[in-house]
Amino acid sequence: MSRSLQAFFLLLRSGLWERDVQDLSPFPLSEQEWTEVLRMSERQTVQGVLYRGFQHLPEHLFPPQPLVWQWVAIGARLEKEFRLFCTHTEATYRLLEEAGASPVLQKGLAVAQYYEHPSLRVNGDIDWYVGPEDVLTVISQQLTAQGYHLEHHSDKSMSFDYEGTEVELHRQMIDIERPRYQKVVKELLSAHHPVLSSLRSRTISSAVRIPAPIPTLVMLNAHLMKHTFTVGVGLRQFCDMARAYHSLRGLYHVEELEDVYHKTGLWKWSGLLHHFLIRYLDMPIHELPAPAPAQPRDARRLFNQVLQDGNFGHHTTQWQTAHNKGRNRWHTVRQIIHKLPISLQYAPAEMFYKLLSLS
Amino acid sequence: MRIKADHQLFHVGHDYFVVDMSSACIDKTQLYSMNEATAFLWEEFHDKEFTPEEMSMRLCEAFEVDAETARRDVSQMLETWKAFGMMA
Numbered sequence: 001m002s003r004s005l006q007a008f009f010l011l012l013r014s015g016l017w018e019r020d021v022q023d024l025s026p027f028p029l030s031e032q033e034w035t036e037v038l039r040m041s042e043r044q045t046v047q048g049v050l051y052r053g054f055q056h057l058p059e060h061l062f063p064p065q066p067l068v069w070q071w072v073a074i075g076a077r078l079e080k081e082f083r084l085f086c087t088h089t090e091a092t093y094r095l096l097e098e099a100g101a102s103p104v105l106q107k108g109l110a111v112a113q114y115y116e117h118p119s120l121r122v123n124g125d126i127d128w129y130v131g132p133e134d135v136l137t138v139i140s141q142q143l144t145a146q147g148y149h150l151e152h153h154s155d156k157s158m159s160f161d162y163e164g165t166e167v168e169l170h171r172q173m174i175d176i177e178r179p180r181y182q183k184v185v186k187e188l189l190s191a192h193h194p195v196l197s198s199l200r201s202r203t204i205s206s207a208v209r210i211p212a213p214i215p216t217l218v219m220l221n222a223h224l225m226k227h228t229f230t231v232g233v234g235l236r237q238f239c240d241m242a243r244a245y246h247s248l249r250g251l252y253h254v255e256e257l258e259d260v261y262h263k264t265g266l267w268k269w270s271g272l273l274h275h276f277l278i279r280y281l282d283m284p285i286h287e288l289p290a291p292a293p294a295q296p297r298d299a300r301r302l303f304n305q306v307l308q309d310g311n312f313g314h315h316t317t318q319w320q321t322a323h324n325k326g327r328n329r330w331h332t333v334r335q336i337i338h339k340l341p342i343s344l345q346y347a348p349a350e351m352f353y354k355l356l357s358l359s
Numbered sequence: 360m361r362i363k364a365d366h367q368l369f370h371v372g373h374d375y376f377v378v379d380m381s382s383a384c385i386d387k388t389q390l391y392s393m394n395e396a397t398a399f400l401w402e403e404f405h406d407k408e409f410t411p412e413e414m415s416m417r418l419c420e421a422f423e424v425d426a427e428t429a430r431r432d433v434s435q436m437l438e439t440w441k442a443f444g445m446m447a
Contacts, residue, residue: 055371055372059372059373062372066387068371068372068374069376069387069390070386070387071371072369072371072376072378072387072390073378073385073386073387073389073390075369076367076369076378076380076385076390077385079367079380080380080385
């Protein structure tokens with residue numbers, strides 16, 4: 001591992017858990033190494049976490065002044081985007097409620113609140129779970145009548161632009177394809193109703209619905225697994241998972257979560273995920289549900305893949321050239337095939353149904 | 360007088376920076392660096408109406424500066440803040 005990569009992970013852990021940097025041996029870094037650290041953080045969309053991370057260094061080991069300035073500007077930009085996202089999330093929540101839906105916020109800002117500094121989590125778009133396909137169709141008709149242009153996607157989700165922010169509407173709260181597992185998910189969601197949560201601590205009026213603790217963990221876990229074994233995933237999604245486990249600890253029954261992982265085909269994969277979180281993000285083992293055994297070499301392979309893929313595989317040059325509608329599906333299939341050696345070990349049934357859904 | 364509400368103070372190590380959060384594209388060229396005393400005054404007065412005299416008095420109390428020096432420093436500082444568009 002290069003010095004800049006070593007430093008990157010030390011700073012990531014430090015920012016993620018808001019604690020001193022545990023090992024100072026790679027520091028001081030040269031300006032070039034700091035620039036590499038900044039670039040890596042942008043590729044993995046964890047630049048806000050790293051911004052916090054370097055502030056836990058002794059000051060004489062800080063980046064050179066121009067890079068500190070650059071990072072402060074990034075922090076300010078994220079803060080500004082966060083405020084805009086909160087405003088757009090609250091506005092689209094009202095919009096969807098007025099259209100007759102009971103929307104539930106997925107990922108994004110719902111996860112940001114698990115961080116010590118929610119505004120520093122990079123946000124991409126706003127994801128709402130709206131309801132089953134028939135509800136989604138009715139809501140989309142209402143929005144179209146109001147002048148919104150709805151785009152339909154291959155996974156049967158829809159999206160529209162709200163004042164420059166992409167808003168996605170989903171028919172599934174939890175990304176699981178196998179019909180037998182979907183039944184378990186349905187039972188889970190009817191037993192654990194969404195809860196109201198305020199996006200901005202001091203404004204109760206801005207509360208929106210978010211999933212209850214166990215559905216949140218299952219949703220993040222399944223989402224991570226799907227993307228890991230398909231288009232690729234970045235460290236931000238692993239950080240989200242770690243922060244969610246940490247923040248929700250004590251708010252759910254561990255045995256119940258383990259049972260859901262078993263019944264939804266997530267158990268074996270969770271072993272690999274937890275191994276990764278412990279080894280690379282320093283996740284305290286006692287904050288995790290009991291992990292199933294995973295091969296350390298698979299965690300290492302996953303680590304290399306995450307570094308290569310970056311945020312949802314958007315970092316790879318193949319994705320950049322394939323990012324148009326015609327080639328996107330073929331690119332996804334190629335990515336799935338490339339990842340089969342590991343996905344077949346950890347989630348064979350899910351991969352089968354995923355491929356089926358693309359055919 | 361009043362500081363513009365859309366300007367925000369950021370604190371990193373021993374450095375302080377003010378950023379215009381209303382700017383369409385925030386980058387490092389838009390950061391305004393402050394020392395500890397200036398940042399202290401910003402924190403004290405950023406969300407209320409104030410006069411230069413009130414600011415000078417606060418500076419005297421907190422940093423043991425004589426009244427004349429405080430008045431002069433505050434006056435210069437406010438001129439700079441105006442020049443950088445930080446005052447409402």
